Amino acid sequence: MGITLYVLAFAVLLAGLYAVVAKKNIIKIIVGVLILDYAVNMMLVLVGYRSIDGQAGQAPILPGGAETGALAKSAVDPLPQAMVLTSIVIGLGLTALMVAMAIRLYEKYGTFDMNEIRRLRG
């Protein structure tokens, strides 16, 4: 499990990074950033997963009347799930900002091509 997790997350991460570095269209760059973000989110969720004696871990939700101790033994780690929620919300804010800026850039330059959006030099 261990090493596959890292390889999977890194493959997705590199795909996102490739889009950010190599693509010239603003929208494609934004999509690249989103892929990058989601690679990290996926890594976070996968890190929290654990299987107990070959059995898949439970969702960390306490059913009514159940023992906390028993759940703690069989559930996956809830903390990364809380973290990933925060990270997704931050990602949402960033996406909104990126798209808003892309629209304003289009209004000013009339293009989504980064090669033509080059007034700053030096």
Added chain:
Amino acid sequence: MEPLVPLLVAVPLGVAFAVVLLAHVRGLRRLTGLLAVAAVVANLAISLVLIGGPTINTFVGGWGDGRTLGIQMVCDGLAKLMLVTINLVAAVSIVYAGAYMRRFTKVWLFESLFLLMTGAMNGVVLAGDLFNMFVFLEVAAIASYALVGFGCEAEELEAAFKYLILGTVGSALILLGITILYSLTGNLNMAMVSQGLAVVGRTSPAVLLAAAMLLAGLSLKAAMVPFHAWLPDAHPSAPAPISAMLSGVLIKASGVYALARVVFSVLGPSPQYATVLMVLGAASMVIGVFLAIGQWDFKRLLAYHSISQMGYVVLALGAAAAVMSRSDPDRTVAGLCLFGGLFHLFNHAAFKSLLFLSSGCIEQQAGTRLLKEMGGLSRRMPITSFCCRIGALSIAGVPPFNGFFSKLIIIISLFLAGYPVLAGVAVLVALMTLLSFIKVQRYALEGEPTKTAGAVEAPALMCIALVVLAVVCVAGGLAAIPLRDHLFAPAGDALMNASGSLTAGVTP
């Protein structure tokens, strides 16, 4: 004093929200500026009161005292130094903005974003766990992306978009590093992660991967060469008070401070990390100044100097880490390296924000940012020119201003730490900096007025802001010894004690 610590984050965030509400109430819109100034000045007062007190560990969230489940806020020596720096520059910038921002519409939007950024930076330096640090880094970063593009002109949007993309990539790398550390230690609290890493082994491949991710992400935030491409576009494009905040404190709070905290308190100083920091620092120092010297846009020139000057700080921190990672660490030399680095960090905040604010005065009154079009401003704008000259002499390292002492201490400590070549390079870069600011003096302040003949002195509020920072620049040089005893020595000790100051009062 413990209840004061969470206020440093809560007050600016709360007032940022209140400002937006007030702006929509008829007749109260004029009050937003006063409210914002009051919030930032209150923060400055709190951070000044906290100096000299003991290390305060506050546990927010009602999980019980000493439980690391909740949000831990650490107010140790280093955090206190950063709080004073951040809130001093923020207070001066928001007063200055009162006069400068009149040419923009929707100033309340600016005030709200400004407060968000200030509060989030206070949060970054107070955070006792890695994930909270990341969240506050993001809040500060998102506010700063919007502020860079505040004018909504074509160039400003272009710079803001570039900054936004690179900043987001940096944040993703930081979060990835934090994730790997969490998977190794099962903890997010900095002190507990540090203890957990001692069990895992500090040189295991996974730890090194996490360190690489964190160092790359934080260097992007600190604009170290080769991660610097966004800074010379983003910092000059922002309105002048925001340029002062970005160059003055944001790259320090979310870049250099976080780097220092992660390397010294979480990962533990080791030869590898020390080498990375020193290479980044030396490269930024040299390349930054070479790029700066050819610039004719005043604000762009200042932005390149920010890269170069932050190189000094990171180089000094790297030298300290190298000394600390030796088998028999010489704490006096490491302490001197840290004193030099942190002193220069504080001084850079003072003189770089002074220079950016005076560039804003010149831009507003003379209508140009190009040095070749200025000239004769020392007669037209005496106060601005005088303050600008003090800032230029400070950054160039002329005695008795503060920049001279911090550069001198960094150079001496590099010699003592056993890096004479790097000390020589630091001297050379100081000379180049002097040369480039002689150019500023020659073209902007001296000579015959050409296109700027109609320029008059800036409004009083803007001049007051400049004078306050100029006084800090002079006083920082003259009062170096008392400042070291009360501000910089505790900050250096906090870094040298590894995670010691983070664990006080923690029950695992």
